[in-house]
Amino acid sequence: MKNTALITGASNGIGLELARVHASKGGNLVLVARSIDKLNALKTELETTYKISVYTIGKDLSRKNAAQEVFDELAKKNITVEYLMNNAGFGDYGMFYETDWNKEEQMINLNVTALVHFTKLFVKSMAANGKGKILNVASTASFQPGPGMAVYFATKAFVLSFSDAINNELSDKGVTVTALCPGATASGFQEAAAMQGSKLFEGKKLPTSKEVAEYGYAAMLKGKAVAIHGFMNMLIATSVRFSPRPIVLKITRKLMQKAMH
Numbered sequence: 001m002k003n004t005a006l007i008t009g010a011s012n013g014i015g016l017e018l019a020r021v022h023a024s025k026g027g028n029l030v031l032v033a034r035s036i037d038k039l040n041a042l043k044t045e046l047e048t049t050y051k052i053s054v055y056t057i058g059k060d061l062s063r064k065n066a067a068q069e070v071f072d073e074l075a076k077k078n079i080t081v082e083y084l085m086n087n088a089g090f091g092d093y094g095m096f097y098e099t100d101w102n103k104e105e106q107m108i109n110l111n112v113t114a115l116v117h118f119t120k121l122f123v124k125s126m127a128a129n130g131k132g133k134i135l136n137v138a139s140t141a142s143f144q145p146g147p148g149m150a151v152y153f154a155t156k157a158f159v160l161s162f163s164d165a166i167n168n169e170l171s172d173k174g175v176t177v178t179a180l181c182p183g184a185t186a187s188g189f190q191e192a193a194a195m196q197g198s199k200l201f202e203g204k205k206l207p208t209s210k211e212v213a214e215y216g217y218a219a220m221l222k223g224k225a226v227a228i229h230g231f232m233n234m235l236i237a238t239s240v241r242f243s244p245r246p247i248v249l250k251i252t253r254k255l256m257q258k259a260m261h
Contacts, residue, residue: 004027004029004079004082005019005027005081005082005083005084006029006074006081006083007030007085008032008085008087008088008118009061009089010031010033010039011031011033011039012033012038013087013209014182014185014212014216015033015087016209017209017210017213017214018087018135018217019031019054020046021214021217023046023049024050026052027083028052028054028055029046029052029053029055030055030074030081031055031057032056032059032061032088034058034061035058036056036057039056039057039058040056042054043056055074055077057070057073061088061109061110061114062106062110062114064109068121071118071121071122082131082133083133083134083220084122084123084126084132084134084135085134085137085220086114086115086118086119086134086135087137088110088115089107089110089137089155090107090110090111091152092104092107092149093149094148094149095147095148096150096151099151107151107155108151108155111155112155112158115159116162119166123166123170123175126175127175130174131174131175132174132176133175133176133178133220133221133223134220135178135219135220136159136162136163136178137180137216138156138160138163138179139153139159139181139182139183140181140183140236141153141156141157142157142181143181143236143241144249145157146256147249147253148253148256149256159179160179160181160226163178163179163225163226164177164179164225164226167179176220176223176224177225178220178225178226179226179227180212180216180227180229181227181228182212182229182230183207183230183232183236184206185206185208185209185212186206186208186209207229207230212229215229216229
């Protein structure tokens, strides 16, 4: 399989659309997510439409050593990955003193540990070969603390910091790392995080997963270090750096509150 991209969380939302974009360019795919049925349906669609090869792996990436298991399976199949897109992740809404630790541990394992482990496993051969592209899906949440989603915001701050640092380390190796920072997106994320009522989403026309995926994919190809989708998101993310932290926290908390009905 040549020109192969590995995409995590590829069964829906931004991950699914990244798969469609890569396939439309004639690239082969390795798709990883928990739902093997959804992945196989996408495999059929993409192989039929674009005449490319798709390899699917059903895996819960919040489990310990899941990334290693995927890596080992691909090594046995002699599948080389040129593009790594770490998209899998989820959030949870609520005050930290009330939320469920098991869910938060899974979130950290998926949003942080699996992402770093996948990057560690695949970046070595990329650096040795002098080529490769990595896209890590962060968020506009990366730029400030998030009362109401404290752990999620912190995981995304980690992704941005980590991606930026290793992109610098790899600058002379022919490998680029892009942190994609979408804002609120119509991707199914808010339902998974039980956030349908929050002011961040309510009554707003959100960009589609397809729009965000196309933007992120193009930024990855260009080797852009940080890609913030949407002019307003870019403006807000930039302004946060120059605003007093207590005010940023107050505004963020207000945005995260569930709208009153």
